[in-house]
Amino acid sequence: EAAAPSLDVCDLSAWYAESRVLHGMSFDVRPGELLTLIGRNGAGKTTTLRSIVGLLQKRTGAIRFEGRDLIGMRPFEIARLGIGYCPEERAIFSSLSVKENLFLPPVLKSGGMTETELFETFPNLKARSASQGTKLSGGEQQMLAIARILRTGARLLLLDEPSEGLAPVIVKEIGEIIKRLKARGFTIILVEQNLHFARLVADRHVVVENGKVVDVMTNAELAADMGRVKSYLGV
Numbered sequence: 001e002a003a004a005p006s007l008d009v010c011d012l013s014a015w016y017a018e019s020r021v022l023h024g025m026s027f028d029v030r031p032g033e034l035l036t037l038i039g040r041n042g043a044g045k046t047t048t049l050r051s052i053v054g055l056l057q058k059r060t061g062a063i064r065f066e067g068r069d070l071i072g073m074r075p076f077e078i079a080r081l082g083i084g085y086c087p088e089e090r091a092i093f094s095s096l097s098v099k100e101n102l103f104l105p106p107v108l109k110s111g112g113m114t115e116t117e118l119f120e121t122f123p124n125l126k127a128r129s130a131s132q133g134t135k136l137s138g139g140e141q142q143m144l145a146i147a148r149i150l151r152t153g154a155r156l157l158l159l160d161e162p163s164e165g166l167a168p169v170i171v172k173e174i175g176e177i178i179k180r181l182k183a184r185g186f187t188i189i190l191v192e193q194n195l196h197f198a199r200l201v202a203d204r205h206v207v208v209e210n211g212k213v214v215d216v217m218t219n220a221e222l223a224a225d226m227g228r229v230k231s232y233l234g235v
């Protein structure tokens, strides 16, 4: 018998004003699992994450996290349950130092990483702790964005394209960090266009097309049949 899902998204639809973007998305993620959302630009991956954390309020269906339905909850209520969202644009405050950025969001739940643990996990952030946000490389900004949500006590991490715009060697480093987080028991949903990166870290892949789930495959299934997923992505 499989464990109850950590997050269970059921027939989720969501709108930007009058424009419907999600059309009945259904998928789940198990405790400790790393799931990717893959699909073409505009498929609705980012919108799915934004709907989960309540940044899109106009949504129907069910989003159950540890049994509680998030539909109708406000973003701060959802964050308090232990869900951390790392947006694609990373949202690092350029006028603040690394340390100030890190300490900006409140601790919402017990069990979050301490400063010492964070700097152990992200040694290059320690070296840069007094630097301003603007002085950071893209990779360092991405690490800071992840570190910041780990401090809040989130246990379910929603990461939107952490590899985007980064050099291969940095992508590899981010991949190692994500693997370590998974080993520590975090549950992770990763939006990812980079299939190579997705394969390196994930347990399962959910393919999104036109605001719907069109396929779900295990990492082994993906590795055995890259053509299947490439046909969806049109690559």
Ligand code: ATP
Pocket: 016, 019, 021, 039, 040, 041, 042, 043, 044, 045, 046, 047, 048
């Ligand atoms: P990408 O990788 O390009 O971000 P995605 O799969 O994450 O792709 P979304 O960003 O979720 O796709 O976009 C899904 C659809 O919603 C697209 O058609 C997009 O044009 C539309 N959309 C996104 N943001 C808004 C917005 N703020 N207002 C209206 N429509 C939007």
